[in-house]
Amino acid sequence: MFYSDQVILEIVQLELTSRCNEQCVHCYISDGIKRHDMDSMLLWDILNQCRNIGIKQVVFSGGEPMLHPDFLNAVDRTTWDGVKIRILSNLTELNDTIIEKLKINKAHIKEIQTSLYSVDPVIHDKVTNVPGSCELTKQGIKKLTEQNIPVFITCPITTINKNSYPDVLAFAKRLGLRSGPNNMITAQSDGSGKNLQYRLDINDAVQVIQDILDNDNAYDDKRFFPGYHNLDDALPCVQNICKNSIFVNVRGEIIPQPGWNKVLGDITKKTLLDIWQNSPDVINMRKINLNDFPKCITCPDIHFCVMSLEGNANENPQGDPFVIPDYLCAYARYARILVHSYHMAKEVIV
Numbered sequence: 001m002f003y004s005d006q007v008i009l010e011i012v013q014l015e016l017t018s019r020c021n022e023q024c025v026h027c028y029i030s031d032g033i034k035r036h037d038m039d040s041m042l043l044w045d046i047l048n049q050c051r052n053i054g055i056k057q058v059v060f061s062g063g064e065p066m067l068h069p070d071f072l073n074a075v076d077r078t079t080w081d082g083v084k085i086r087i088l089s090n091l092t093e094l095n096d097t098i099i100e101k102l103k104i105n106k107a108h109i110k111e112i113q114t115s116l117y118s119v120d121p122v123i124h125d126k127v128t129n130v131p132g133s134c135e136l137t138k139q140g141i142k143k144l145t146e147q148n149i150p151v152f153i154t155c156p157i158t159t160i161n162k163n164s165y166p167d168v169l170a171f172a173k174r175l176g177l178r179s180g181p182n183n184m185i186t187a188q189s190d191g192s193g194k195n196l197q198y199r200l201d202i203n204d205a206v207q208v209i210q211d212i213l214d215n216d217n218a219y220d221d222k223r224f225f226p227g228y229h230n231l232d233d234a235l236p237c238v239q240n241i242c243k244n245s246i247f248v249n250v251r252g253e254i255i256p257q258p259g260w261n262k263v264l265g266d267i268t269k270k271t272l273l274d275i276w277q278n279s280p281d282v283i284n285m286r287k288i289n290l291n292d293f294p295k296c297i298t299c300p301d302i303h304f305c306v307m308s309l310e311g312n313a314n315e316n317p318q319g320d321p322f323v324i325p326d327y328l329c330a331y332a333r334y335a336r337i338l339v340h341s342y343h344m345a346k347e348v349i350v
């Protein structure tokens, strides 16, 4: 474990590959750049560094990480004392060999996270643009669950699957799995904003909040409860940024968040530790706080804020992470009103 100004680097997320066998309409990686695998020698070097630092969690993501030719070896090499692995995958490439590998290393597997957009193949496959993908993802979920490998199902909500998430959460519940909807699609990292055509309009996004409140026993989603954000730690979006985690893209560049083309360092030139400790860009990123967002300081909706620096940057023509899209403030305002009404109604009933 490494300490720097009381900041501990614990989590490293690796973009094993930008390649993917799906073309999800909302994906923050635009199709044009889904082409490259992380060089295996670079991958071994990064994992060695992670081992030496004593990283507690390595996240394998992509693109589709199971497409990397050395995916199995990567799992094998992430088994030092105290490390856990998370894998973000669409599970369509899951096969018996991978399941066996995950079983052997079960002690190190924290969770496999997968996205199910609908239990209805017509809708799910319309999001992924791959016929048959829904069945493969569902089968993958079931196979992992049979082996007691923990799966978390996320359901990013787009205009295509806006009515599907309750069935997805029910599907997860039947299998005894944790799950959660995500109704906040961030803009693509190429700045084109093309994927935002699939983001819910504000009325539909608000409807999701209402639905979650109406079913809050089923939806264990703390985002909608006041007091969730600790204001001493500034805005939620900056609470974690370069505080305990870092992201490495397919080229070995350090970025603050997945889907944000803001390079803070290059692992092919400097060590992970050196970048974490000394990169001026990392240090500056770590210093961002509430004072950098004057309009947020007195905002009554801050407990409900889902604004993110990468979302701001990707949505802004100049790539400015400090310019907040109006949509997000409107969303937080509605969320506060709905949640307060919900609690007031509950108090009246009690």
Ligand SMILES: C[S@@+](CC[C@H](N)C(=O)[O-])C[C@H]1O[C@@H](n2cnc3c(N)ncnc32)[C@H](O)[C@@H]1O
Binding pocket: 020, 026, 027, 028, 029, 061, 062, 063, 064, 065, 088, 089, 090, 113, 114, 115, 154, 156, 184, 185, 186, 187, 188, 195
């Ligand atoms: C980029 S994918 C990579 C891993 C794998 N291919 C998968 O889909 O699970 C990681 C997660 O990000 C979600 N995601 C992709 N684009 C997004 C966006 N623009 N906004 C919010 N979530 C997004 C995906 O649905 C998936 O749950």
Ligand code: SF4
Binding pocket: 020, 021, 022, 023, 024, 027, 028, 029, 062, 063, 064, 090, 128
């Ligand atoms: S969300 Fe995941 S599965 Fe879908 S296109 Fe993006 S990387 Fe591929």
Ligand code: SF4
Binding pocket: 293, 295, 296, 299, 300, 301, 302, 305, 306, 307, 324, 328, 329, 330, 332, 333
């Ligand atoms: S809702 Fe808008 S103004 Fe309020 S804290 Fe979030 S980003 Fe800032």
